[in-house]
Each structure stands twice: as structure tokens, then as C-alpha cells.
Amino acid sequence: MSTNPNPEDMSLDELRDEIRTIDREIVEKIAQRTYVADTIAQVKDEKGLPTTDEQQEQAVMDRAGDNAEQFDVDENLVKAIFRLLIELNKVEQRESR
Numbered sequence: 001m002s003t004n005p006n007p008e009d010m011s012l013d014e015l016r017d018e019i020r021t022i023d024r025e026i027v028e029k030i031a032q033r034t035y036v037a038d039t040i041a042q043v044k045d046e047k048g049l050p051t052t053d054e055q056q057e058q059a060v061m062d063r064a065g066d067n068a069e070q071f072d073v074d075e076n077l078v079k080a081i082f083r084l085l086i087e088l089n090k091v092e093q094r095e096s097r
């Protein structure tokens with residue numbers, strides 16, 4: 001068994017390192033988005049507004065579709081991810097009110 005990785009394995013490792021960094025950044029961004037949504041929940045609480053804002057959710061989904069198109073990724077998949085992010089925020093918002 002050789003201790004030296006062949007060049008193909010090295011480049012696979014390097015690419016997976018890149019994925020690892022991106023995965024961390026994605027979770028960091030989700031945490032940032034959740035934090036801002038928590039702040040929005042406080043503002044809504046002060047103003048006596050409901051947790052759910054369907055018009056805003058539609059705007060977020062429309063933007064997700066536009067961004068998916070711009071970056072040439074599957075629009076339905078990106079929208080599914082944003083639907084989950086919105087639900088995550090609403091659960092968090094309800095818990096913090």
C-alpha cells in the first residue's frame with residue numbers, strides 16, 4: 001500500500017475541501033438569516049403584527065426564482081430550499097414570541 005496519494009485522489013481531496021468550506025458558509029448564512037428573522041420577529045411583536053407575512057414570503061420566493069435563473073441552477077430546487085428556510089424562521093419566530 002502506497003502512502004503517497006495519486007494526483008487524481010489529491011485533486012478529489014482538494015475539491016472536497018472546497019465543498020467542506022462552502023457547506024460551512026451555507027450554514028453560516030442560514031444562521032445569519034435566522035438571526036435577522038428573529039430580529040424581525042421582535043419588531044413584529046412590538047408592532048402587534050402576525051408572524052406570517054404571505055406577501056413577503058411571495059417576494060422571497062420570486063427572488064429565489066430570479067436568482068436561480070441568474071446563476072443557472074434548478075429553480076424548483078432552489079425554491080424548495082427557500083420554502084424550508086421560511087418555515088424554519090416561522091418556527092423560530094413563534095418560539096421567541
Ligand SMILES: C=C(O[C@@H]1C=C(C(=O)O)C=C[C@H]1O)C(=O)O
Nearest residue numbers: 037040052053056057060086089
Ligand atoms: C422574516 C419574516 O417573517 C416570515 C418569514 C419570512 C422569511 O423567512 O423570509 C418571510 C415572511 C414571514 O412569513 C418577514 O416577515 O420578513
